[in-house]
Amino acid sequence: xxxxxxxxxxxxxxxxxxxxxxxxxxxxxxxxxxxxxxxxxxxxxxxxxxxxxxxxxxxxxxxxxxxxxxxxxxxxxxxxxxxxxxxxxxxxxxxxxxxxxxxxxxxxxxxxxxxxxxxxxxxxxxxxxxxxxxxxxxxxxxxxxxxxxxxxxxxxxxxxxxxxxxxxxxxxxxxxxxxxxxxxxxxxxxxxxxxxxxxxxxxxxxxxxxxxxxxxxxxxxxxxxxxxxxxxxxxxxxxxxxxxxxxxxxxxxxxxxxxxxxxxxxxxxxxxxxxxxxxxxx
Numbered sequence: 001x002x003x004x005x006x007x008x009x010x011x012x013x014x015x016x017x018x019x020x021x022x023x024x025x026x027x028x029x030x031x032x033x034x035x036x037x038x039x040x041x042x043x044x045x046x047x048x049x050x051x052x053x054x055x056x057x058x059x060x061x062x063x064x065x066x067x068x069x070x071x072x073x074x075x076x077x078x079x080x081x082x083x084x085x086x087x088x089x090x091x092x093x094x095x096x097x098x099x100x101x102x103x104x105x106x107x108x109x110x111x112x113x114x115x116x117x118x119x120x121x122x123x124x125x126x127x128x129x130x131x132x133x134x135x136x137x138x139x140x141x142x143x144x145x146x147x148x149x150x151x152x153x154x155x156x157x158x159x160x161x162x163x164x165x166x167x168x169x170x171x172x173x174x175x176x177x178x179x180x181x182x183x184x185x186x187x188x189x190x191x192x193x194x195x196x197x198x199x200x201x202x203x204x205x206x207x208x209x210x211x212x213x214x215x216x217x218x219x220x221x222x223x224x225x226x227x228x229x230x231x232x233x234x235x236x237x238x239x240x241x242x243x244x245x246x247x248x249x250x251x252x253x254x255x256x257x258x259x260x261x262x263x264x265x266x267x268x269x270x271x272x273x274x275x276x277x278x279x280x281x282x
Contacts, residue, residue, distance in 0.1 A: 035126040045118060045133065049111070052140050052194065066151040066188035070158045073191070073238050085155055086163055088231040096170060102228045103167045107174045110195050113221065117202045121209060127257035128209040132201065138250040139197050139243075146242065147189040154190040156233035163233035193235040197243030199225040204247075208256070 092099045114136070121129035156165040167173035175187055199222040206218045229235040 035122065036130060038122075041122060041129075041133075045115075048133075048137050048140060051144070062151040062188060063153075066153040067158070069150055070153040070155070070190075071160065073152065073236050074155070074158060074160055077237055082237050085161065085230050085233065085236065088227055089163055089166070089233060092227075092231040093164070093166070099166050099170050099232075100172075102232055103170060103172055105224070105228050106167070106195065106232050106234060107172050109225075110198065113202060114198050117205060121205065125209040125257075128205060131254060131257045132205040134254045135205075135247070135250045136198065136201055138253060139201065139247050140194065142246045142250065143192050143194050143197065143243070146192055146246070147186065150191055151188040152190040152236075152239075153188055154234050155236055157187070161233070166232045167234075190235055191239045192242035192246055193229055193239035194243065195229050195235070196222060196225050196240040197247050200244060200247055204251070 092102050118129060118133060118136075121132055155161045155163050156168075167175065203218040203220075203222050207215045226240050229240065230237065
């Protein structure tokens, strides 16, 4: 009976607002963290997405500057002998179903994948959720500032590229037929690519929050996103490089989960006294 009682002893179940004992997919050496209030986080994440969506409109216009910057970016990529964006587009245009799938990925995966990522982290790994949300907010703010400083026409608008606007030709498209008629998006905010920046953070966040041997496969998401944004002529290579650089700075600025926090000392191990003969002092 004593052995049975001892065998049932364990950690105290977590109360409301706390996480459970780390599961099989959680990194070792990390403390459980309190889960932030759901309503507050819903407001914060909604505000983040609204700032992303409507903040870009502040940078709208500046068409002449946007095309001058596009010429400079295109010439710089050629001077550095980067592979032409047209090479990727030709791969995608081998068949209409493939290019339609790429357009759909560009239009439909960006927001839902990021929301699902944040929701899963909130429920399973609150400390990683808070870290990821802070990094994404910082990355988005820096990107919006760069949109203001450097309006940039995407390669699909630049005649020198010879690229096809695949979304307009094959569909589906998330942009208006002309920038002037598009009241819900800034088509001159190509740099940096938040499609790529957010996708890269999703992969990094999932790799950091799990310990599966296959977690490196999450990097396929930003890789596929990169091929899509370039192949559909929505972004230059430099747009993705700028997003990666801003994300790196954001990761350096935000303290990661578990950093700077000492692990709790182990509980003292109790002596097993059941085998001592009667009368022996314990």
